[in-house]
Amino acid sequence: MSARTFLLVAALIIASGLNPTMTKSSDNTVSRPVCSDPIQTQLPTFSSRVETVPVDVLVMQDGHPLHGLRAADFELRDNGVLQRVDLVGVENIPLNLVLAFDISESVAGTRLGQLRSASDVLLDELRKEDLVGLVTFNHNVRPRSELTPDRDAIRAALEKVQAAGATALYDGTYLGLMTGEPATGRRRLQIVFSDGFDTCSWLQPDAVIQAARRLGVLVYAVSVAEAGRSPAFLRDVCDATGGRLMEIESTWNLSSAFLDALDEVRQRYLVSYSPQGVAREGWHRLEVRVKGRKVVVKARAGYFAGS
Amino acid sequence: MGIRHSILAVALACAVLTEVLPGAEVPRPARLLTLQQQPAAAADNPVWLQRLQRWVELAAHHRPHHDDADARAMAAWTHADLESVLSDLLALREFSARRGGENADAWKSRVISRGNDVVRIPQLELLFGLTDDEMQVGDWNRILWAGALLHTDIALLVPPEYRGSTGAPASVRFRDGQLDSYEYPVAVHWEMARKLLDASLVPPLAQGRLLVVRPDPSRDQAVLLWYKATVAQLLSSTVSITDARTQVDRGRQLFPEDADLLFFSGCVHEGYTGPDVQNATRSVSLPAGQTLDVGSPRSHLQDAQTFFRKALERNERLTEARVRLGRVLGLLGRHQEAADELRRAAADPGDRRLFYYACLMLGEEERTLGHRDAARDWFERAAAAYPRAQSPLLALSNVALTTGDDRAAVRAIERLRNLPVDDTGQDDPWVDYHFIAGRHAGELFDALMAALPAGVRR
Numbered sequence: 001m002s003a004r005t006f007l008l009v010a011a012l013i014i015a016s017g018l019n020p021t022m023t024k025s026s027d028n029t030v031s032r033p034v035c036s037d038p039i040q041t042q043l044p045t046f047s048s049r050v051e052t053v054p055v056d057v058l059v060m061q062d063g064h065p066l067h068g069l070r071a072a073d074f075e076l077r078d079n080g081v082l083q084r085v086d087l088v089g090v091e092n093i094p095l096n097l098v099l100a101f102d103i104s105e106s107v108a109g110t111r112l113g114q115l116r117s118a119s120d121v122l123l124d125e126l127r128k129e130d131l132v133g134l135v136t137f138n139h140n141v142r143p144r145s146e147l148t149p150d151r152d153a154i155r156a157a158l159e160k161v162q163a164a165g166a167t168a169l170y171d172g173t174y175l176g177l178m179t180g181e182p183a184t185g186r187r188r189l190q191i192v193f194s195d196g197f198d199t200c201s202w203l204q205p206d207a208v209i210q211a212a213r214r215l216g217v218l219v220y221a222v223s224v225a226e227a228g229r230s231p232a233f234l235r236d237v238c239d240a241t242g243g244r245l246m247e248i249e250s251t252w253n254l255s256s257a258f259l260d261a262l263d264e265v266r267q268r269y270l271v272s273y274s275p276q277g278v279a280r281e282g283w284h285r286l287e288v289r290v291k292g293r294k295v296v297v298k299a300r301a302g303y304f305a306g307s
Numbered sequence: 308m309g310i311r312h313s314i315l316a317v318a319l320a321c322a323v324l325t326e327v328l329p330g331a332e333v334p335r336p337a338r339l340l341t342l343q344q345q346p347a348a349a350a351d352n353p354v355w356l357q358r359l360q361r362w363v364e365l366a367a368h369h370r371p372h373h374d375d376a377d378a379r380a381m382a383a384w385t386h387a388d389l390e391s392v393l394s395d396l397l398a399l400r401e402f403s404a405r406r407g408g409e410n411a412d413a414w415k416s417r418v419i420s421r422g423n424d425v426v427r428i429p430q431l432e433l434l435f436g437l438t439d440d441e442m443q444v445g446d447w448n449r450i451l452w453a454g455a456l457l458h459t460d461i462a463l464l465v466p467p468e469y470r471g472s473t474g475a476p477a478s479v480r481f482r483d484g485q486l487d488s489y490e491y492p493v494a495v496h497w498e499m500a501r502k503l504l505d506a507s508l509v510p511p512l513a514q515g516r517l518l519v520v521r522p523d524p525s526r527d528q529a530v531l532l533w534y535k536a537t538v539a540q541l542l543s544s545t546v547s548i549t550d551a552r553t554q555v556d557r558g559r560q561l562f563p564e565d566a567d568l569l570f571f572s573g574c575v576h577e578g579y580t581g582p583d584v585q586n587a588t589r590s591v592s593l594p595a596g597q598t599l600d601v602g603s604p605r606s607h608l609q610d611a612q613t614f615f616r617k618a619l620e621r622n623e624r625l626t627e628a629r630v631r632l633g634r635v636l637g638l639l640g641r642h643q644e645a646a647d648e649l650r651r652a653a654a655d656p657g658d659r660r661l662f663y664y665a666c667l668m669l670g671e672e673e674r675t676l677g678h679r680d681a682a683r684d685w686f687e688r689a690a691a692a693y694p695r696a697q698s699p700l701l702a703l704s705n706v707a708l709t710t711g712d713d714r715a716a717v718r719a720i721e722r723l724r725n726l727p728v729d730d731t732g733q734d735d736p737w738v739d740y741h742f743i744a745g746r747h748a749g750e751l752f753d754a755l756m757a758a759l760p761a762g763v764r765r
Contacts, residue, residue: 136730139735140735142730143723162731163730200737203705211708
């Protein structure tokens with residue numbers, strides 16, 4: 001985890017009033033604790049002796065996820081420079097999951113009910129150690145719940161939702177990306193649900209995709225495309241983060257799509273590396289391969305560091 | 308000759324015979340209708356006349372600017388019937404306009420024939436409820452305006468399920484960025500309204516014995532108001548952007564120097580580049596042979612730029628034109644010019660909404676130009692103008708994130724978190740940007756109603 005990312009953690013903790021925690025990264029870099037009083041205290045500064053960059057990787061062989069790989073099986077290049085890879089974990093990695101749901105006019109009625117039901121099923125499938133947050137977007141983008149272990153809080157928040165208005169898909173996705181803090185040993189995942197195209201966002205799609213790359217969030221999207229195609233943005237943001245766009249024709253079995261996404265995420269590898277031999281600032285193009293196997297590897301294309 | 312051709316023929320005749328002096332011999336321009344001196348055996352109520360009579364009844368009874376039973380009844384008419392009515396109506400009006408100084412008794416002894424059907428002049432006066440004076444000068448404005456408003460209201464207000472088949476390409480309705488339905492288009496009603504107003508006369512109609520019959524809508528302020536009001540209304544819904552374009556193009560032909568119509572023209576072209584239209588072109592899978600004719604975004608942006616500039620040349624106080632010009636220039640990649648225009652727009656604090664747009668867009672242009680401090684400043688000004696708007700906060704967060712200032716990025720999002728959660732409310736003017744160019748449509752319609760000929764306004 002980079003120093004810059006630590007700052008993001010700190011700011012989020014202070015703003016949300018959570019108790020400070022000592023965070024220990026995989027390379028034993030320790031951050032200073034954050035004071036518990038957000039009002040009295042200035043934002044602390046953090047130091048990080050070694051940056052680590054998490055990379056979420058899906059390895060498919062013959063159409064199925066390939067299990068049992070070790071760190072030594074991966075070959076990772078940062079801007080063409082071979083890096084030493086550490087394996088953080090596979091399916092037992094706890095999730096920081098943000099649900100970013102479209103609640104525009106077209107979701108009103110039956111579809112909203114199906115969205116709530118599918119969310120119920122998804123929440124039931126999460127593990128005790130997983131955290132989940134909720135963001136909704138129509139023409140308004142609103143955080144409904146910070147990351148919490150409390151599933152009922154999410155359910156209650158969803159019950160209060162009224163579907164109406166236009167679709168700020170880009171803005172809503174951005175808010176989802178900015179929800180929750182990075183934490184070593186946890187996987188940052190966002191599931192975006194939408195049945196329409198953006199009609200009123202201020203942010204441009206490229207800006208949101210850049211943010212997704214910078215923040216290292218894995219994005220899966222479920223798009224209802226009844227009479228046409230899905231927004232290119234959803235495919236692009238998923239591709240950029242190594243996630244996947246799942247297109248469905250109707251929401252009658254939306255829970256299956258959510259569970260498929262969750263299942264696929266659980267079978268991904270989370271590897272990390274400390275960049276060596278490359279400039280820290282700027283775009284880091286990532287190439288991930290598995291040595292000696294004919295497999296399909298899916299990971300984020302790269303990330304930005306610095307300004 | 309089919310119905311469609313007869314309309315073309317009549318329209319041509321009207322265009323040629325725009326001025327008739329007293330005593331001039333009455334020519335015979337129309338193919339289907341002829342004016343005769345001697346009465347023939349008159350059929351009491353031929354079908355074409357019944358149709359015309361029904362149209363007149365509905366037009367006269369309709370309450371302008373309302374979706375009422377008359378408008379819905381008329382909406383169900385077929386394209387062919389509408390064209391036939393228009394053809395007959397304009398031809399009859401043309402005959403009445405060419406009475407000149409003919410003696411009243413002689414005039415009333417005339418009949419109008421169509422095939423074996425004949426109509427006596429008094430019957431015609433009765434049908435249209437015209438006074439002798441109106442008949443004498445060919446002033447059918449009351450009828451023409453009543454009809455134009457009826458068809459306007461069908462196009463604007465009557466729900467699609469009441470519309471009859473027109474044989475024209477279907478209109479495609481999009482909802483929330485996705486294809487929602489096909490429906491019968493309303494273009495024929497717009498065309499009816501325009502042609503009816505094209506035939507209206509401009510008062511004063513007569514001076515002394517010199518009878519001037521000169522349909523010239525370009526001199527009629529009510530017609531100008533009609534174009535402004537209808538285009539404004541159409542701009543509030545991108546479903547109607549095709550109709551808006553036709554309407555504003557025709558309005559501009561009649562009133563080429565009008566700054567408002569030039570501004571609306573720019574808005575229509577800008578609207579083609581907006582999310583609804585562009586999403587439609589990207590998303591929809593139409594049946595084979597069907598296409599959405601929307602043109603390239605860049606060409607629309609160029610056209611929009613041209614019209615906004617022309618509008619500003621004629622009225623430099625049109626701040627909204629300057630705001631939109633700035634945005635369009637930015638989209639064309641001309642960021643410094645965009646920033647200059649937006650800075651000028653932001654210097655006018657008269658309209659909070661326009662000031663907000665100018666600040667927000669100027670912030671984006673400054674960010675693009677690499678002036679991040681200036682960008683933050685303008686975004687903050689936008690946020691101050693509308694403290695509950697989300698867009699400036701998202702912009703502030705994003706500009707901070709791209710500069711590596713993650714703490715500032717999070718702080719801006721924290722401000723957004725503190726906004727009230729309201730799914731149906733609307734606190735950010737940016738959300739309405741693509742629809743607000745027509746926000747004064749109501750006032751324009753009120754002005755139009757006040758400017759209508761006596762007997763039409765209610």
